[in-house]
Amino acid sequence: MITRRQILGGGAFLASAAAWSKTSAMGLPDAPVMESPDMQPPIFPSSGPDYQPVVTLNGWTLPHRMTGGVKEFHLVAEPVERELGPGMTAYLWGYNGQSPGPTIEAVEGDRVRIFVTNRLPEHTTIHWHGMILPCGMDGVTGLTQPGIPPGKTFVYEFDLVKSGTFMYHPHADEMVQMAMGMMGFFVIHPKDPALHRVDRDFVFLLNAFDIEPGSYVPRVMEMTDFNLWTWNSRVFPGISHLVVNKDDRVRVRVGNLTMTNHPIHMHGYDFEVTCTDGGWVRPEARWPEVSIDIPVGAMRAYEFDAKYLGDWAIHCHKSHHTMNAMGHDVPTFIGADKTEVSRKIRTVQPEYMAMGNRGMADMGEMEMPLPDNTIPMMTGWGQFGAIEMGGMFSVVKVREGISANDYADPGWYEHPEGTVSYEWTGDVPAPAKAAGGETVAPAAKPGDHSDH
Secondary structure, eight states: EEEOEEEGGGGHHHHHEEHHHHHHTOOOOOOOOOOSSSSSOOOOOOOSSOOOOOTTOOOOOOOEETTTTEEEEEEEEEEEEEEEEEEEEEEEEEEETTOOOOOOOEEOOOOEEEEEEEEESSBBEEEEETTTGGGSSSBBBBTTTTTTTTTOOEEEEEESOOOOOEEEOSSSHHHHHHTTTEEEEEEEOOSTTTTTSSSSSEEEEEEEEEOTTOOOOOOOSSSSSEEEEEEBBBBTTTSSEEEEEEOOOEEEEEEOOOSSSSEETTTTEEEEEEEETTTEEOOGOOOOEEEEETTTTTTEEEEEESSEEEEEEEEESSGGGGSSSSSOOOOOOOTOOOOHHHHHHTTTTTTTTOOBBBBBBGGOOOOOOOOOOOOOSSSSEEEEEEEHHHHEEEEEEESSSSOOOSSOOOOOOOTTTOOOOOOOOOOOOOOOOOOOOOEEEEEEEEOOOOOO
């Protein structure tokens, strides 16, 4: 739902509708605010060249108005509250009520005028990442423009000279402002409606935060040891699913504004890399992948034909990036016998649960007390139990009969009979022997399920 409700000061105060009315009366385009963390439906063009609009995972597209043939947008840089996942909220900085800010969509050849109002406690700018434009519109504080002071509005105006996948973010105190969540997507569609046309076009940004359990504000001085890895400032199971109709041509655009690379892997398919930071990849130069590494500060787009029905995982392939609230100073207890120490601890803390001596999978199913405003390291359930993932993880849901503009969750995939992995109940072969005769893996004793 887009409303005029604006979050200020970490969510402690709300601006009134009258303030927005005054802004509009002064000649600025309206600055709508998004409150919902859910993915919003696409906005189809009402004039000009046709295009298939994008949908932003857990995000939305910023509306515009036309003034004298120019597309006008209004971004408001401000403190926001963002639900990272069920049970956890962060106090961030963003645009128009959310972090990341709304996706801006336009068409190659458009002239755009973007009003940027600063409601932050310090100056800011916006850099239009990857775009060709006049130097004075590039948004680098001190180099190409003065910073936008708090309470002021600056105007950026330029022609969109090429189509592709781009981003926006500050180049002002960026260690703080980007670490606090200030970023967004900018998609420029080709002027020719038939060029690079797809049926579904998904976009999301990779970002990361360091937020201690029980706290709300990111530690912005952190450079390497982040504990929350997110897509559009959301963690699994709060990340939108990518719902697709069978045989759709699908594009996925990913931008990386974290401080490390991310190999994005999608199950069940191979795909073609069709767009990079520099523009579209010529058909004869495209290459097949099942994982695409997204470098820091880079954008990649890939496409596939949705031939195979199912619920297919899509995730970062750095294992600790698919965990929530990941701690790094945790000792390894695999193989340790914690029976006696657990007994002693329970004399003073009856609810104590031993963990880690069999691995960490138990955490996916445990219901245990957590500090306020945090989420389990592994959470989220599928039709067969705990999925044991978090962070940068979602599901591509390919179904038959999904209408063209339907992105609603169709539920879990109904597997045809005989197509689900099952337990073997026959004889189990003996362990293999190495050349010297020693056993490669020790044989388990029947019924041996001990933790030792």
